[in-house]
Amino acid sequence: MKCKLLFLFFLLLPLKILCGQRDLEAIRRDLARKEGTPSTKSSLEILNVSYDPTREFYDDYNAIFKKWWKQKTNQNLRIIQSHGASAKQARAVMSGLDADVVSLALAFDIDAIQHSTGIVGDEWQKRLPNQSSPYFSTIVFLVRKGNPKNIHDWGDLVREGVQIVTPNPKTSGGGRWGYLAAWAWAMEATGQQPDLAKEYMKKLFANAPVLDTGARGSTTNFFLRKKGDVLISWENEAYLMIDKMGRDRVEIVYPSLSIRAEPPVAWLEQIVDKKGTQDAAEFYLKYLYSLTAQELIARHHFRPYDSQVALQYEKKFPKIPLISIEELGGWDSIQKLHFGEGGIFDEVYLSEKE
């Protein structure tokens, strides 16, 4: 089963790249042709409402985009950033925060804005290549230096005496991706038997003494309070922590299967219309697909969509099978099955208590 899936994955990989990269060429022609802007104002301001781990990336990206925009349109652009937990940011936009663009952790959060207010625009996910995700990332394990508990795959996390640290899947985007990666592995390891997979999830969360509300909170618990043996983390956060804390304290372990987490971006149609920032907002997101931006993305430890840039950074981002949200049934059904009232996540905790 595992073998078959792996084979299918590598078979489909080039196909996906071939189809995908054609949009990339189109968008780059667009960028190259760009001259002037319908807006005659000499300066413009846009607000990018984003999630937590992109802070460092957008700092750098905004600087290069401003330069590019000035050069193409002779207009000064000010970009204001807002960061926070993905769902909270989505809620702020729903209740009236005038964001020109949103860049959130899950498509589910942008969908929620669209469902409740309609300001994003129908089919927003089809406006940019790769379903509006300029990069992707995955979930990995961070373990203490030397890997004292000998952890190599998801199966090792349910051993007795292993403590895992993960954020709450109900409140944290990273937590949700991690939960789903574990579920995908469990389904495969048990030959697609949900009951057995549930057993695995129960054991997994029985080993988690704390559920922080956000990914950064879990990271703090793991590093500063030395809580737990394994941190289930975003790949980019794991690299960032190694950059900040040093290589001598922790190391990254790649499991045999993880998830393809694709954080999407979108401009909000109704708001950019109102503010007259349509052009700037649109190109701000399109430029994320340029070669320069894709390289910047890779340097910031996100996996670039561009296959050539990805090739350059092959060593940094080991190829492991990544299951996608579509393969798991799409956000709507996942939400209902796992995180809704009485869903599998509730069950995992309930039966543990009894």
Next chain:
Amino acid sequence: MLSKRYPQTLPGRDLHLIFSLSYLSFLVLLPLGFLILSLQGVSLEEAGRILFSRRAIAAFRVSFSLSFYAAIIDLFLGVIIAWVLVKYEFLGKNFFDSIVDLPFAMPTAISGIALATLYSEEGWIGQVLTKAGIEVSYTPSGILIALIFVGLPFAVRAVQPAVEALDVDMEEAAASLGAKRPAILGRIVFPQLLPSMITGLTMSFARGLGEYGSVIFIAGNIPYVSEIVPLLIVVELDQFNFKAATVLAVAMLLLSFLLLVSLGLIGHQLRKRYG
């Protein structure tokens, strides 16, 4: 004639009354009213299902029981602290008197992080406790510690004026009539303090029920075990289940209101009896 027209020091009674009542309504009642209004479209059956789900019941139990225990402990500590601050003279009294208020002023998230770090397995206090086999951070005891911390100033400040106002003459009279210490404490001092103690209890209890910031850092936030109602509300919001969040919030509001009113009534009765 003049004295009848201006009985208060502050002139313009009616104006002030109207102004303060409308201001109070604007600041307090409007948002709460809005909360209750947003219940529209939630059927009774749905509300019942949300409130009586096992997870919600567990969260309500955690919130109410731990806030109550914390308030009791605060009251006990609060009376002693208030007594010491009023009755004794010692070096640095003013300093200690002002640090009582610190938990009021400190951003609760900071208290939570500080407490979680102190009481975690690697922390100063946590290390000692771990050796004794007691785990505090990331367990319900952690929540209790955080709630005691944020509620303490309320208990102290409620009891302090009553201790100041204690009638020393009465104590002396009782002593001269041959009453022993326990009798003086139980029959003279305690009844005078009781109404303020109820106020202190109510206020730190209410504070504990509403506390979110400090608790989420020190609680493990594990469903059914260490999940408080305010966190459950945030969890529902994060999943865009606005209905469920509203139902939980209104239930919390009503329960807290009932509690405050009944404790207030008890205090009132006691004041009438002893005051």
